[in-house]
Amino acid sequence: MLKDNFYQNCIQLCAIKEQQRVLIGVSGGLDSMVLLHLFKSYKDKLGIEIGISHLNHGLRGMESDLDQKLVKEVAQQLKIPFYTDNMLIEAIACEKKQSIEECARICRYNFFKNIMKQEGYDLIATAHHFQDQSETVLIHLIRGSGLKGLKGMAYKRGLLIRPLLNITKDEIKDYSIEHGIVYREDKSNDDMDFLRNRIRQELIPVLKNYNNKIEDSLFRLSQIATVENDYLEKKTKEAIAKYLLFTEETVLLKETVFLEDEALRKRLYLKVYQNWLNKGLEYRYIEAIDQYIITREEKPVLSLPNNATLRKVRDGFLFSKENKIVVEDYEIEATGIGVYQLPGDCGILTLSYINKDDVDYLAASPAEGYLNSETISWPLIIRNRRQGDSFIPLGQDAQVKIKKCLINKKIQRKKRSEIPFLIDRKKGIIFVARIGIDNRVKLSSKESKILFVSYKD
Numbered sequence: 001m002l003k004d005n006f007y008q009n010c011i012q013l014c015a016i017k018e019q020q021r022v023l024i025g026v027s028g029g030l031d032s033m034v035l036l037h038l039f040k041s042y043k044d045k046l047g048i049e050i051g052i053s054h055l056n057h058g059l060r061g062m063e064s065d066l067d068q069k070l071v072k073e074v075a076q077q078l079k080i081p082f083y084t085d086n087m088l089i090e091a092i093a094c095e096k097k098q099s100i101e102e103c104a105r106i107c108r109y110n111f112f113k114n115i116m117k118q119e120g121y122d123l124i125a126t127a128h129h130f131q132d133q134s135e136t137v138l139i140h141l142i143r144g145s146g147l148k149g150l151k152g153m154a155y156k157r158g159l160l161i162r163p164l165l166n167i168t169k170d171e172i173k174d175y176s177i178e179h180g181i182v183y184r185e186d187k188s189n190d191d192m193d194f195l196r197n198r199i200r201q202e203l204i205p206v207l208k209n210y211n212n213k214i215e216d217s218l219f220r221l222s223q224i225a226t227v228e229n230d231y232l233e234k235k236t237k238e239a240i241a242k243y244l245l246f247t248e249e250t251v252l253l254k255e256t257v258f259l260e261d262e263a264l265r266k267r268l269y270l271k272v273y274q275n276w277l278n279k280g281l282e283y284r285y286i287e288a289i290d291q292y293i294i295t296r297e298e299k300p301v302l303s304l305p306n307n308a309t310l311r312k313v314r315d316g317f318l319f320s321k322e323n324k325i326v327v328e329d330y331e332i333e334a335t336g337i338g339v340y341q342l343p344g345d346c347g348i349l350t351l352s353y354i355n356k357d358d359v360d361y362l363a364a365s366p367a368e369g370y371l372n373s374e375t376i377s378w379p380l381i382i383r384n385r386r387q388g389d390s391f392i393p394l395g396q397d398a399q400v401k402i403k404k405c406l407i408n409k410k411i412q413r414k415k416r417s418e419i420p421f422l423i424d425r426k427k428g429i430i431f432v433a434r435i436g437i438d439n440r441v442k443l444s445s446k447e448s449k450i451l452f453v454s455y456k457d
Helices: 002-013 030-046 062-078 089-096 100-119 130-142 169-178 195-207 214-243 255-259 262-277 283-295 402-408
Strands: 021-025 049-056 082-086 123-125 244-246 250-254 301-304 308-313 316-321 331-334 338-341 348-354 368-372 380-383 421-424 428-432 450-456
Touching: 002 030, 002 169, 021 030, 021 100, 030 049, 030 062, 030 169, 049 062, 049 100, 062 082, 082 100, 089 100, 100 123, 130 195, 130 214, 195 214, 214 244, 214 250, 214 255, 214 262, 244 262, 250 255, 250 262, 255 262, 255 283, 255 316, 262 283, 283 301, 331 338, 368 428, 402 428
Parallel strands: 021 049, 021 123, 049 082
Antiparallel strands: 244 250, 250 316, 301 308, 308 316, 331 380, 338 348, 348 450, 368 450, 380 421, 421 428
16 A cells, blocks of 8 residues: 555656656655665656765764664665765754754755755655644644645655655554664654654644544645645736736735735735745735735835835835945034034034024924023034934933834834934933934023024935
């Protein structure tokens, strides 16, 4: 039964063609050693050539070396080309700030790709099986994945094939006993630091108290999700052609998209990021985009991850990239009234004295401020923001982080590092352009001379 399933999977689900060269990922454990045996048994019938690849992750010291030694010896006995390498995954994971699981997977597949490219292999085969699929679906479910995640793993994705995906662990064990296959036990499978191990050994046994065929149910869920997701992907491709216009710098989403179903709209937003920026998009941003489009919010620009924005234009909605301008820290000493040119394109700050009768609160803009000159100590400092800046806004009595003020005023990110702050060496920040004055320099009924501050970008 297992042999028949394997062969049919290779032909129908993994689409292996005659004369192709298949590289087999072999760890030395039960699953991959059985996979190797099956490919060796069927390679002539399939009309293919095979090779063996093994990456020593260096995670289990001598145990990892013994895994490598076994796979090498079996490759030599079977006279199959063997490719191997050694990496210190733990050190690499620490350097790249990745989990060991994630880092090992990335390094392993990069190793496979390099061998395929150098040695001319067409496909890479891994030994993922029925229980692996069920665990993957459950992991994605726990993480709040959408329909695509509930698909789990595919029998074939690009150059990667998984011909054991519908074959159970018990079938694999029985096959290994029947054919006397030698393999090594991976003790890291008992390490509860790894999420998949906790799922396998702790969560699934509990779920079996509610459904003793939970793995069957999860596998079936992956099949249902695959069919439905594939259909939605087809409809999404049609919608991309209908609603999206891509250029290098922008994506135009036609206004009539709001007539489509919510599920299709949200898939389109995700495709914008995947196809345009080669990035994913968290669901909260997908919802924010849909809210912006459906409700026609008055907000002029919606800021999005990866330095992108969305705005309403005449023909629909335009995704565009902000030119990320890095503004250097600047600091200018203001020895008296005058016009101060700020660096680059950061604008001009003007300081002048006016009489109390000339104060016009109604005409004042957020870029202007009236300060009690008698509370100020010259010279002043003009600079842009620094991490942790705070001041006491007009009418309040406690320090407030200026970052919070800038966000509340909906000042664009790229402008936040440009706008000038006016600093009194004794009091600290006394004016922030587009935010206002500090409460400690507010006007009173006594001062005869007022410092008027005006910013123009």
